[in-house]
Every structure is written in structure tokens, then in C-alpha cells.
Amino acid sequence: MRCRTRRRVELENGPDRVRPLQAGPVSRRKEADAHRVGGRRAARWVVGIEHDECRPLVLVVRGPGPDQIVKATSPAGAVVHLDASASRPQQGTSPTCLWGDRTTATILGHEAVVDVTLPPGVTTVTLTLTLTMTDEAGQSATDTVTVTVRETTPPTVEVISVGPCVIWPPNHQMCRVQVHAIVSDAVDPAPVCRVRSVSSNEPVDGPGDGDTAPDWIVGPGLSVDLRAERAGGGSGRIYTITVECVDAAGNRSLPQTVTISVPRHLPGPKA
Numbered sequence: 001m002r003c004r005t006r007r008r009v010e011l012e013n014g015p016d017r018v019r020p021l022q023a024g025p026v027s028r029r030k031e032a033d034a035h036r037v038g039g040r041r042a043a044r045w046v047v048g049i050e051h052d053e054c055r056p057l058v059l060v061v062r063g064p065g066p067d068q069i070v071k072a073t074s075p076a077g078a079v080v081h082l083d084a085s086a087s088r089p090q091q092g093t094s095p096t097c098l099w100g101d102r103t104t105a106t107i108l109g110h111e112a113v114v115d116v117t118l119p120p121g122v123t124t125v126t127l128t129l130t131l132t133m134t135d136e137a138g139q140s141a142t143d144t145v146t147v148t149v150r151e152t153t154p155p156t157v158e159v160i161s162v163g164p165c166v167i168w169p170p171n172h173q174m175c176r177v178q179v180h181a182i183v184s185d186a187v188d189p190a191p192v193c194r195v196r197s198v199s200s201n202e203p204v205d206g207p208g209d210g211d212t213a214p215d216w217i218v219g220p221g222l223s224v225d226l227r228a229e230r231a232g233g234g235s236g237r238i239y240t241i242t243v244e245c246v247d248a249a250g251n252r253s254l255p256q257t258v259t260i261s262v263p264r265h266l267p268g269p270k271a
Helices: none
Strands: 002-011 017-021 028-032 045-049 053-055 068-071 078-083 096-101 106-109 113-118 124-134 140-150 156-163 174-184 192-200 216-218 223-227 236-246 256-263
Touching: 068 078, 078 140, 106 113, 156 236, 156 256, 174 192, 174 236, 174 256, 192 216, 192 223
Parallel strands: 068 140
Antiparallel strands: 002 017, 002 045, 002 053, 028 045, 078 113, 096 106, 096 124, 124 140, 156 174, 174 223, 192 236, 216 223, 236 256
């Protein structure tokens, strides 16, 4: 509450005039007869100190703004810009600011405009940020904004390879092959890769391949067991393994493929 004391001076045969004095809970009245000056009687005067006039300080907080959804761009999370520069008391004084994270009871800053880094979560993290502003009279007002940090960027499979890439001889036995993938992600340091599917350019039980099934079994991790066979009248079998990687937030990479062949004839050494 801001108060001020007003002094009312009454003069005989003169207009009233008002001027402010220092603040204080004062209420009194004084009357006196003026002394004679130069043989004349001065005008009678009355001084009244009236009650304090108090006006509440209204603190207008316009800082946090609408709720936000931001994308995590690094393992640390996302940088969020918070601006409370439009918030101030009606009387124009400069308030003090306190940004806080209600979720973790953490102080984020004391300036009207701050840039803070908010962490990501397994899928999302929703934080309620509180702005508390206090004016010179000790009055405070609070506003909140909800910021949701999401990890939405899928992993990127940079390199995919397999060994062996050729299966020989075609003896109808199962052969273990191992897929290798190099993957990166903006937030998750260790996305998990898996074999999504296996296919072949020949039918599982086609003519001339021995009629044995199944022709592949997906093993643990990125391993696959493939049958060493191909159609006798064909040009060779080609297995296609499709791999995808998933980060901790559930974002999936674009599928990547790698091939393994069971040739009709094993190429001989060049002369």
C-alpha cells in the first residue's frame, strides 16, 4: 500500500491549495490568529493536516505467457526463453523477479528475461514455472506457465553392415549372420537397434531348394540365422534384413536394409 499525506491550507479571502507532505498516519488541525505585522492585523489562517490518502499498489504480471511445448535438442534438454519485461506495478516502479520451477523447487533466475535449459524426459517432461514479482512496498504477485519438453527427433542410422555377406556352400544348414549399425540421436546416447524383418527373393518352400523351413530366425540383438540354400534353377538367393533403431522416447529411425546372398555359383579367383 502506498500512502501520502495531504496538507490543506485555508486563507481568508483566498483560494484553497493542496500540496503533498511526507507520508505518515497524521490527523490534526491547528488554528491561530496571526500576529500584527507593521501595525496591521494579518489574515487569520487555519492549517489542517488531513488523514492519509492510501492507494493499493497493483502489480500486473504479464511475463510467462501461454503454455509452451518445446523440442529437446541435446541430452541437456531444451533452451526456453522466458520474458517478464512487460510486468510491472501500475505506479511504474521496478519490481524484483523470481523465476522458479515448481516441479523441482529450483530457482531459475532473478532477472525479468532469462534463458533456461529444461531437461527432457523418457517421453515428455512437463514443468510448471512460476514467476513471482515483488514491488518496493513488499507486495507480490505470481503467474505460472507450463512448459513441456519433448524428445521428438528420431535416431539416425549412419552405417549398417553385415557379416558374412555371402553364404556358401548351400548345404541347407542355418548360418548365423551379425548386423552392425552405427546410430546417433540428439538426446539419447544409446538408442536400441533391432531386426525389424527378413525377406527373400525366393519362396521359403520353392522348387529345387530342398523344401526346408523356416529359412530365417531372428536371434538376439542384431543377429539372424539364415538358411544356406537357393533354388537350383535360379540365379541365387538374396536375403534382405531390415533394421530400425529406437531411442528412449520411442522415436523410431527410418528403416535401413542390408543384403546377404546365397549365390548359384561361388565366384572363383580371377586369372
